[in-house]
Amino acid sequence: MLILLNCPKCQNHLQGENNSKLFFCTSCNLVYDVGDSKPKMYDLFYVLPKIKRDYPQMYFPFWQVCSQYKIVEDGEQGLNPQTRFFYIPAFFIKNINYFGDIGYYITMNNIDLRTGGRKDIPVFPGDRGLTDSIVYPLIYLYKDETTKRNNDAIEINIDHKEISVALIPFYRVKNDFYDSVIYWKYPSGALI
Numbered sequence: 001m002l003i004l005l006n007c008p009k010c011q012n013h014l015q016g017e018n019n020s021k022l023f024f025c026t027s028c029n030l031v032y033d034v035g036d037s038k039p040k041m042y043d044l045f046y047v048l049p050k051i052k053r054d055y056p057q058m059y060f061p062f063w064q065v066c067s068q069y070k071i072v073e074d075g076e077q078g079l080n081p082q083t084r085f086f087y088i089p090a091f092f093i094k095n096i097n098y099f100g101d102i103g104y105y106i107t108m109n110n111i112d113l114r115t116g117g118r119k120d121i122p123v124f125p126g127d128r129g130l131t132d133s134i135v136y137p138l139i140y141l142y143k144d145e146t147t148k149r150n151n152d153a154i155e156i157n158i159d160h161k162e163i164s165v166a167l168i169p170f171y172r173v174k175n176d177f178y179d180s181v182i183y184w185k186y187p188s189g190a191l192i
């Protein structure tokens with residue numbers, strides 16, 4: 001595994017751990033994904049907390065994928081392609097069924113995440129590169145659309161337009177984390 005210690009652009013020390021796939025440069029606002037053989041670079045955004053609390057904060061990285069898609073039902077294409085932002089945790093949650101997939105929740109409820117957050121907050125290690133994450137927009141849509149229509153004979157054509165990483169603030173309360181968007185609780189043991 002390749003470990004990037006310094007930002008190739010500005011030489012600043014990168015945030016990341018031994019097993020990380022993502023390395024963050026808070027000075028260039030860039031993230032390097034070393035999941036594949038050659039590191040790839042993406043823009044980094046700092047999200048403001050929606051729910052404000054006085055607890056210490058930590059950023060959790062999410063892939064932010066802007067995609068265009070069309071649903072094909074009974075061989076018929078929907079009229080216009082739709083565009084939406086998808087959020088996929090770039091870290092692993094044990095037993096996501098139990099703790100809830102916050103990425104799915106934010107995506108499907110079209111929650112508006114405002115950027116402009118502080119930079120001096122530590123970042124939780126990102127162990128899930130784009131290769132492991134990019135299937136999720138389709139999984140999210142398929143799950144949502146087949147439930148809505150009670151029809152699993154649909155096809156979805158999707159085209160990813162823009163990929164970046166959003167850092168979403170979480171709060172640390174004793175041994176648990178709470179996100180600042182919907183305030184779900186994640187015991188630290190649930191985060192691999």
Ligand SMILES: [Zn+2]
Nearest residue numbers: 007010025028
């Ligand atoms: Zn840099």
